[in-house]
Amino acid sequence: MEKFAHSVTLDTDLCKGCTNCVKRCPMEAIRVRDKKARIIKERCIDCGECIRLCPHHAKKAVVDSLEVLKNYDYTVALPAPTLYGQFKDLQDRNYLLTALKKIGFDDVFEVSVAAEAVSAATRKELAENNLKLPVISSACPTVLRIIRVRFPSLLPNLLEFHTPMEISARWARNIAAKKTGLPRDRIGCIFIAPCTAKVTSIKATLGTEKSEVDAVISISEVYPKLVSALKTIKEPENLARSGPLGVGWAVSGGECICTGNPNYLAADGMENVIHILEALEDEKLTKVDFIELNACVGGCVGGVLTVENPFIAKSRLNRLMGMAAPAIPMDDIPPIKSMVWDQSIEFDPVLRLDADVSTAITKLNRIKELEERFNGMDCGACGAPSCHALAEDIVGGWAQEDQCIFLIREKIQKLLNNGDDEAGKEPIE
Amino acid sequence: MQPLTLEFPVSAEDFSHAGEASGAVKKTLKDLGFSPAVIRRVSVAMYEAEINMVIHANGGVITATICPDKITVVFADAGPGIPNIDLAMQEGYSTASETVRDLGFGAGMGLPNIKKYSDSLDIKTELGVGTTLTITINV
Numbered sequence: 001m002e003k004f005a006h007s008v009t010l011d012t013d014l015c016k017g018c019t020n021c022v023k024r025c026p027m028e029a030i031r032v033r034d035k036k037a038r039i040i041k042e043r044c045i046d047c048g049e050c051i052r053l054c055p056h057h058a059k060k061a062v063v064d065s066l067e068v069l070k071n072y073d074y075t076v077a078l079p080a081p082t083l084y085g086q087f088k089d090l091q092d093r094n095y096l097l098t099a100l101k102k103i104g105f106d107d108v109f110e111v112s113v114a115a116e117a118v119s120a121a122t123r124k125e126l127a128e129n130n131l132k133l134p135v136i137s138s139a140c141p142t143v144l145r146i147i148r149v150r151f152p153s154l155l156p157n158l159l160e161f162h163t164p165m166e167i168s169a170r171w172a173r174n175i176a177a178k179k180t181g182l183p184r185d186r187i188g189c190i191f192i193a194p195c196t197a198k199v200t201s202i203k204a205t206l207g208t209e210k211s212e213v214d215a216v217i218s219i220s221e222v223y224p225k226l227v228s229a230l231k232t233i234k235e236p237e238n239l240a241r242s243g244p245l246g247v248g249w250a251v252s253g254g255e256c257i258c259t260g261n262p263n264y265l266a267a268d269g270m271e272n273v274i275h276i277l278e279a280l281e282d283e284k285l286t287k288v289d290f291i292e293l294n295a296c297v298g299g300c301v302g303g304v305l306t307v308e309n310p311f312i313a314k315s316r317l318n319r320l321m322g323m324a325a326p327a328i329p330m331d332d333i334p335p336i337k338s339m340v341w342d343q344s345i346e347f348d349p350v351l352r353l354d355a356d357v358s359t360a361i362t363k364l365n366r367i368k369e370l371e372e373r374f375n376g377m378d379c380g381a382c383g384a385p386s387c388h389a390l391a392e393d394i395v396g397g398w399a400q401e402d403q404c405i406f407l408i409r410e411k412i413q414k415l416l417n418n419g420d421d422e423a424g425k426e427p428i429e
Numbered sequence: 430m431q432p433l434t435l436e437f438p439v440s441a442e443d444f445s446h447a448g449e450a451s452g453a454v455k456k457t458l459k460d461l462g463f464s465p466a467v468i469r470r471v472s473v474a475m476y477e478a479e480i481n482m483v484i485h486a487n488g489g490v491i492t493a494t495i496c497p498d499k500i501t502v503v504f505a506d507a508g509p510g511i512p513n514i515d516l517a518m519q520e521g522y523s524t525a526s527e528t529v530r531d532l533g534f535g536a537g538m539g540l541p542n543i544k545k546y547s548d549s550l551d552i553k554t555e556l557g558v559g560t561t562l563t564i565t566i567n568v
Contacts, residue, residue, distance in 0.1 A: 153465035
């Protein structure tokens with residue numbers, strides 16, 4: 001597993017070195033250096049906020065393209081249920097699923113089917129009291145990653161099932177291998193994603209050594225092709241297999257409803273997720289058995305690779321959920337054991353100042369001294385998100401005091417006030 | 430090695446902000462690399478003492494001193510003082526007003542919880558002058 005593979009990249013030509021992404025990154029993982037934004041790999045949790053916020057469209061997602069289909073003899077599309085809500089006049093999911101075949105996939109497997117399998121397994125675990133309450137859903141890769149670096153005391157609360165995306169790749173491959181007789185590695189199981197975090201979750205997988213998803217294509221790439229393809233379909237194939245509950249996973253709270261347990265809490269949007277995690281850590285959440293957290297506002301429908309407003313998408317999904325579909329045969333479902341993580345998730349102490357507490361205290365004292373000399377405006381002109389972050393960077397050896405324009409201004413002021421004697425002495429760097 | 434000292438003024442009425450000091454210390458302890466178990470004990474003990482300051486004493490000042498082996502937090506207020514410490518330490522005993530209880534506070538578990546989660550609890554109080562609580566948590 002590649003430790004710091006991320007799915008956000010920067011087009012340096014478009015980057016203006018402004019402070020928008022720097023200030024809003026929930027992990028303070030971005031710095032501007034030499035007028036260009038740089039992401040600190042260890043701190044990035046792939047939430048996609050910077051992509052969303054960048055007014056110059058310089059932040060881009062790293063995803064596979066439809067070209068990747070050429071690498072396989074047989075391809076299966078794994079559409080995230082979010083995809084269904086992106087289209088204006090979709091009456092019936094079968095049209096969209098058929099359209100996926102039209103744009104090049106050999107077959108389709110609804111990820112919402114796997115979602116329903118995860119929900120069934122979750123209900124069983126809850127009923128048998130096997131889980132540490134409250135359980136935290138592990139479906140959002142960004143939430144997993146923020147817990148891992150910032151809330152390690154909550155790691156034991158995580159639901160240790162693979163995501164519906166992961167399970168659907170295994171399940172779809174079983175079905176395709178049986179159907180075609182092809183070797184398993186000639187079959188491409190390709191996820192159609194609402195967000196970049198899902199890309200990272202297959203490049204740097206948590207919970208297992210390697211993901212079985214072969215590639216991730218963004219909803220935004222396939223959307224225009226699907227719109228055209230939809231127009232050409234007279235009679236759709238009967239491909240839908242998911243019930244309404246699995247489709248509901250695309251929306252915040254959808255996974256909670258599947259647990260059948262009314263003592264749930266669903267929060268979405270990074271600031272809200274962090275508040276809830278803090279409250280949970282402080283034991284301020286009582287009478288909650290299941291917690292669903294989504295980094296994106298609205299849930300996955302708010303993902304940065306979607307094309308539609310999350311609330312509009314949600315209302316369309318409400319309509320599409322009402323559709324009945326034949327049940328999928330359970331012969332090729334991966335065994336429950338393989339749905340569970342085979343690798344535990346460990347605390348990643350990237351935010352810690354030092355491995356040794358005494359050294360960390362000494363550093364923090366120096367940071368506080370420095371911070372007192374800065375203006376306290378958190379203006380971002382130095383390229384760091386806050387005065388505290390700049391102080392931390394200086395003590396860590398990655399920045400200089402002179403990056404602070406207020407300190408520079410003070411120095412200039414002092415030189416000017418010292419009168420003509422001092423004029424002409426060395427210029428400020 | 431110089432210990433880290435953090436100081437927080439606590440204001441009188443604002444329940445919605447109560448807990449900011451203990452939250453800030455919690456974050457600092459995480460950045461310093463203390464174990465989750467230690468962090469939890471400090472957070473719980475601090476939160477209870479901070480709330481007490483707001484409910485009973487019109488606020489005050491909290492000073493946290495952090496060393497690698499020990500965390501000491503002093504809560505100093507200029508409030509009414511505690512008339513009977515033994516009574517105050519009893520679980521369920523509270524002098525909180527009805528309004529405060531309606532808000533969900535004043536269950537009478539504050540001081541007992543602080544004692545439970547800390548390694549030492551020292552109370553100095555004088556009626557009409559104020560109270561100073563010193564809590565120590567060993568790492």
